[in-house]
Amino acid sequence: MAKIKIDLSGKVAKPQVVVGIDLGTTNSLVAWVNPVSKQAEVISDELGALVPSVIGLLPGGEARVGVLAKGGLITEPERTIFSVKRLLGRSYKDIVNYQAYLGYRIIDEDNDSMVKIEVDGKYYNPIELSAIILKAVKVKAENALNAEVNQAVVTVPAYFNDAQRQATRDAGKLAGLEILRIVNEPTAASLSYGLGLDRDEVHTVLVYDLGGGTFDVSVLQIEDGVFDVLATKGDTALGGDDIDRSVMRHWQQLHPALQGVTAAGDIQRLRLVAEEAKIALSKDPQQIFVCEFTLLDGSAVSLTLDYTGLEAAAKEVLQKTQDCIAAALRDASLKPENIDAVVMVGGSTRYPQIKTLLESQFPHVSVNDTLNPDEVVALGAAIEADVLAGNRKDILLLDVTPLSLGIETAGGLMDVLIPRNNKIPCKVGREYTTSIDGQVNLKISVYQGERELVAQNRKLGEFILKGIPAMPAGFPKIEVAFALDADGLLKVSAKELRSGVAQQIDIKPQYGLTDDQVEAMLLAGFQHAQEDVAARLHQEAINEGQQLVYLAERFIEKNANLLNENEMEGTKQRIFTLSCLLAERGDKDSILAAVTELNDYTRPFAERLMDVAVSAALKGKEI
Ligand code: AMP
Numbered sequence: 001m002a003k004i005k006i007d008l009s010g011k012v013a014k015p016q017v018v019v020g021i022d023l024g025t026t027n028s029l030v031a032w033v034n035p036v037s038k039q040a041e042v043i044s045d046e047l048g049a050l051v052p053s054v055i056g057l058l059p060g061g062e063a064r065v066g067v068l069a070k071g072g073l074i075t076e077p078e079r080t081i082f083s084v085k086r087l088l089g090r091s092y093k094d095i096v097n098y099q100a101y102l103g104y105r106i107i108d109e110d111n112d113s114m115v116k117i118e119v120d121g122k123y124y125n126p127i128e129l130s131a132i133i134l135k136a137v138k139v140k141a142e143n144a145l146n147a148e149v150n151q152a153v154v155t156v157p158a159y160f161n162d163a164q165r166q167a168t169r170d171a172g173k174l175a176g177l178e179i180l181r182i183v184n185e186p187t188a189a190s191l192s193y194g195l196g197l198d199r200d201e202v203h204t205v206l207v208y209d210l211g212g213g214t215f216d217v218s219v220l221q222i223e224d225g226v227f228d229v230l231a232t233k234g235d236t237a238l239g240g241d242d243i244d245r246s247v248m249r250h251w252q253q254l255h256p257a258l259q260g261v262t263a264a265g266d267i268q269r270l271r272l273v274a275e276e277a278k279i280a281l282s283k284d285p286q287q288i289f290v291c292e293f294t295l296l297d298g299s300a301v302s303l304t305l306d307y308t309g310l311e312a313a314a315k316e317v318l319q320k321t322q323d324c325i326a327a328a329l330r331d332a333s334l335k336p337e338n339i340d341a342v343v344m345v346g347g348s349t350r351y352p353q354i355k356t357l358l359e360s361q362f363p364h365v366s367v368n369d370t371l372n373p374d375e376v377v378a379l380g381a382a383i384e385a386d387v388l389a390g391n392r393k394d395i396l397l398l399d400v401t402p403l404s405l406g407i408e409t410a411g412g413l414m415d416v417l418i419p420r421n422n423k424i425p426c427k428v429g430r431e432y433t434t435s436i437d438g439q440v441n442l443k444i445s446v447y448q449g450e451r452e453l454v455a456q457n458r459k460l461g462e463f464i465l466k467g468i469p470a471m472p473a474g475f476p477k478i479e480v481a482f483a484l485d486a487d488g489l490l491k492v493s494a495k496e497l498r499s500g501v502a503q504q505i506d507i508k509p510q511y512g513l514t515d516d517q518v519e520a521m522l523l524a525g526f527q528h529a530q531e532d533v534a535a536r537l538h539q540e541a542i543n544e545g546q547q548l549v550y551l552a553e554r555f556i557e558k559n560a561n562l563l564n565e566n567e568m569e570g571t572k573q574r575i576f577t578l579s580c581l582l583a584e585r586g587d588k589d590s591i592l593a594a595v596t597e598l599n600d601y602t603r604p605f606a607e608r609l610m611d612v613a614v615s616a617a618l619k620g621k622e623i
Contacts, residue, residue, distance in 0.1 A: 017147040018180065018389040019043070020188070020381025021137055021154045023130065023168065025085040026212065028053050029375060030137045031382035032145070033391070040192065040379040040386075045144045050374070055081040055132050057119045065136035077103025079119050084133065086236075087115050087126040088171075089164030107596055113544055114167065116592065123592040125537070130171035138175055150526075151178045153385040155377050158184040158218045158232040162430060169419060170536070173529040180388040181421050185209065186218035187227040188380030189345045193368045197383070197395060199225040204338055206328075208358060209345035210321060213239040217324050219332040219339070225398055226423060231331035233324040238317060240278070240348035246313040247274035247305060255301045258293075266296050277305045278313075282351045311353060318357060325361070342367045349373045388421065399424045402518050405482060405490060405509060408445040408454040410435060411539040417482045420450065420522075424488070429481040431497075435547060437554075438470040442478060444494050448509050450525020452532035453539075458521070460507045465494045467501045473550075484509075541591045545582045548595055549575055552602060555609075562608050571605070574598040 020040075022029045027050040031042045042049045047067050056069035057079045064072075072080035081104055087095060092109045099106055107116045107123070117124045134154070141149045154177075156168050165182050172179035186207035190196055195203050203222040209215065216234035220227050248270055252258045258270065270293065277289040285307040294300045329336065342358050342365055349355070350373060358367050371379065387395050400423055406416035409432070417428045434442065442465045449457030468476050477497040484490050493504035525532075552575050556568060563571065578594040580586075 013148075015145075015147045016151075017141070017145055017149050018151045018153075018385040018391075019138075019141050019149055020378055020383070020385045021134065021152050022185070022188070022378035022381060023085065023134065023137075023154055023156070023171075024053055024377075025083055025214070026053055027051060027374075028133055028137055029378035030141045031375070031378040032141070033382050033386040035391075040382040042375050042378055043141045043144050045140055051133070051137055051140065053082065053084060053133055055084070055129055057081065057122075057124070059120060061120075061122060063132045065133055073103070078105065080104065081117065081119075081124075081129055084126050084129045087117075088130060089126070089161065089167040090115055107592075109596075109599060111544070111547075113540070114163075118596075121589065121593065123589050127167050127170045127533075128174060128537070130168065131174035131533075134171055134175035134177060138177055150176065151180050151385070151389065153181050153183055153188075153381045153388065154179055155183050155185045155188045155381050157216060158186050158229045159216075159234070160184075162428070166416065166419075169416075170533055174533040176530055178526050178529070180385055182419070183381055183384050184218070184227065184229060185345070185377045186216070186220055186229070186232075186343070188378075188384065189343050189376045190220060190222065190227070190341070191380035191383045192371055192376040193341075193343055195341055195343070195368075196222040196225060196227055197387075199395075203341055204230075204334065205341045205343060206325070206339045206362070207343045207345060208321070208325070208349065208354070210348040210354065211239050211346040212241050212348065213237065215239055215321055215324065217321070217328045219328050219334065225395075230334070231328040233328040233331070235320065235324065238320055239346075240275075240351075242317045243278055243310075243314045243348070243351070244271055244274040246316065247277060247310065250305075250309060250313055251301075251303050255303075257295065257299055257301050269293075273303060277303075278310060278351065281305065281307050281310045285352060310351075314351065314353060318353065321354075322357070322361075336362055337364060340365055343376070344369045345373050345376050347374055399486070401426075401484065401509075403448045403458075403509070403521055404450055405446070405448055405460075405484070407480060407492075408447060410543045412453050412455055413536055413539055413543075414447055414449070414452055414454045414457055417480070418484060422484075425483075425485045427481065427483045429479050432478045432480060433474050434468070434471070434476050434478075435473050435550075437473050439473065439476075440468050440470055441466050442468060442494070444480060444492065444503075446490075446492050446505075446507060449521050451528060452536040456524070456528075458513075460490075460509055461492075461505055463492075463494075463503055463505050465496065465501065465503045467499075468496045469499045469501075471498075538585075538588045541588045541595070542582055542585065545578055545591050545595050548598060549579055549582065552598060555602070555605070559605070559609055562612070563605055567605065571598075571602055574601055 017032055019030050019032045029042055031040055033040050051066040052070050054069045056064040056072040091112045092115050105118045107118055114125050138149050154168055154172055156165055168182055169179050189207050190205050195205055205220045207218045214236050215238040218232040219230045221230050273291050280289050289305045291303045292300055293303050339362050342362050355367050355369055386392055400421045401418055404416045404420045405418040406414050409415045445462040446460045447454045447457040448460050451457050479495050479497055481493045488510050490507045490509050495502040556571055574597055578598055581591050581594050
C-alpha cells in the first residue's frame with residue numbers, strides 16, 4: 001500500500017512502496033501489491049520485468065547491471081560478474097570446483113571467510129555484488145512506480161544456510177533497503193497462490209521448481225501461518241537446458257552431418273533451435289516442428305520434432321526430478337496422499353508433461369499453475385512484504401522479535417543470531433571458535449539492535465565460558481544457542497563441543513524498552529545501514545589481516561629452517577607492510593591486497609611444510 005508522506009516544507013513527498021524481490025542466480029524480479037487492484041504485480045519498465053543478475057564492473061569503478069551488462073559476458077568476461085548467488089556466504093574452499101565456469105578472478109584463500117572477487121585492484125565480496133543488483137532492482141521499481149522504495153522482502157532458496165541468509169540481509173542493507181524478512185522461495189511461491197494466508201488453514205505443500213539449469217523440490221507444512229520446510233531436495237545441474245541438449249543429441253543421431261559439428265557457433269545455434277522446438281511443442285503439442293538448419297560450411301539439414309520426440313528427449317530429466325520428489329517425501333516421512341497442494345515454479349514447468357506427471361503422482365490435488373511460473377516467487381514476496389508492512393488488515397501478524405539479537409565478535413562486530421521480524425518462539429545455534437592459541441576463556445556478550453557495531457547497540461548481558469581446554473586457535477568448537485520463548489524470554493547458552501564445558505544465562509530483551517525506543521533504534525539502524533555495512537566489511541578485512549599476521553609470525557618463528565634468508569626477509573617485509581596498514585586502519589582494498597600478497601607469497605612455504613610432515617609420517621610407517 002502506498003503511504004503519502006507530507007514533508008515539513010508542505011510538499012507532497014513521493015509515496016513509499018514496499019516490494020518483494022526474487023534475487024535469482026540468472027535473473028531477478030521485483031513485485032509489489034498494487035494498492036488499487038490489491039493484486040500482486042511484477043514491476044516492469046522499457047527493458048521488461050526480468051533483470052539479468054549480471055554486473056559489469058567498469059574501469060572507473062562504476063557498475064552496469066542487467067540487460068546492459070549481459071554483452072560483457074562474451075566481450076569482457078574478467079569484469080562481468082554472473083551467478084553471484086552461487087558465491088553468497090561461500091568460502092573459496094566451497095566453490096573451488098565451480099571456479100572453472102567463471103570468467104572473473106576469485107581470490108584463492110586458505111580460510112573460511114567469504115570469497116572475494118578482484119577486478120582492477122578492487123576487492124568485492126558477494127554481499128557487495130548482490131547489493132549492486134538489489135540497488136538496480138530498487139531503482140527500477142522507484143522509476144517505474146514514481147515512488148520511494150526503502151523496504152523489501154527478499155527470497156532465498158530453502159536450502160540456504162544461516163550465513164547465506166545473513167549475507168543476503170547485509171546485501172539489502174548495503175543497497176539502502178530495510179529487509180523486512182528473508183523468505184524461502186517455495187514459501188513465496190505458495191503465498192502467491194494464497195496458501196498460508198489464512199491462519200486457520202493447515203496445508204502440506206509440494207513446490208516443484210524447474211528452471212533452466214537447476215531443480216528444487218520442497219515440502220512445506222503450513223500451520224497457524226507458519227511455514228516449516230519439512231524437506232528440500234534438488235540438483236544444481238538439472239533443468240530445461242538438459243532437455244535442449246537431449247533434443248540436440250537426437251538430431252545429431254539422425255543426421256550424420258551434425259555429428260561432427262565443432263564450430264562453437266554451430267553448436268550454439270543448434271542448441272537455440274532445440275530450445276525453440278521445445279517451447280513451440282510445449283505451446284502446441286499437436287504441431288510438428290520443422291526447421292531448415294544451415295551449417296557454417298553452407299550445408300543444410302532439415303530438422304523435425306514432434307511431441308513424442310520431445311517426450312523421449314525429456315524423459316531422463318523428468319525421471320531425475322521424480323527421484324528427487326520421492327527422496328523429499330521420504331525425508332519428510334510423508335506419502336503422496338499427504339500432500340494437499342502442488343505449486344509449480346520455473347520456466348521449464350511450462351512443458352505440459354510436467355503437469356501431467358505431477359497430476360498422476362498426486363491425483364487427489366489440483367496443481368497450481370495459473371500464474372506465470374517465472375513470477376510466482378517475486379509475487380509471493382510482494383504479498384509477504386504487504387502483510388509485514390501492515391497493509392492487510394484481514395491478516396493477523398505473527399508474534400515477531402522487534403529488534404535483532406546477537407553477540408559481539410572480533411573487532412566489536414554484531415553477529416545477529418535472531419534477526420528482527422523473526423517469528424517467536426524460535427531457536428538458533430551457531431558455531432564459533434577461538435582466535436588465540438591456548439585460549440581458555442571466551443566472553444559472550446549479548447546485544448540487541450540493528451547497528452553493525454555492538455558499541456551502537458543495546459547490551460543485554462554477558463557471561464564468560466570458562467575452562468575451555470587449551471587448544472590451538474581455531475580448534476575449539478563453541479556452539480552459542482539463542483532460544484526465545486513465547487513470553488519473550490531469551491536463553492543464551494554456550495558449549496564447547498569437544499570438552500562439553502557449558503554455561504548459560506536468561507535475559508528479557510524487551511525489559512525496560514518503550515515502543516518509542518524500539519522505533520528510535522530501528523530508525524538509527526536504517527539511517528546508518530549503508531555506512532554500517534561498509535564499516536563491517538572494513539572491520540572484517542582488518543580481522544582477516546590480523547589473523548593472517550598472527551599465523552604468519554607464528555609460522556616463521558616455528559619453521560625458520562624451511563625458509564632461506566631471502567624468503568625470510570620477503571615474508572617479514574610483507575608482514576610489516578600489512579601490520580602498518582592494520583595499525584593505521586588503512587582502507588579495505590589496500591588491506592585485502594596486502595593480505596592476498598602475503599598469502600600468495602607464503603603459500604609455497606606452507607606446502608613445503610606439508611611435504612616435510614608427510615615424509616616424516618611416512619618414515620615412521622612400515623609399508
Ligand atoms: P528459468 O530458469 O526459470 O527462467 O527457466 C528457463 C527455462 O525455461 C529454459 O530452459 C527455457 O527453455 C524454459 N522454458 C521457457 N519457456 C518454456 C516453455 N514454454 N516450455 C518449456 N520450457 C520453457
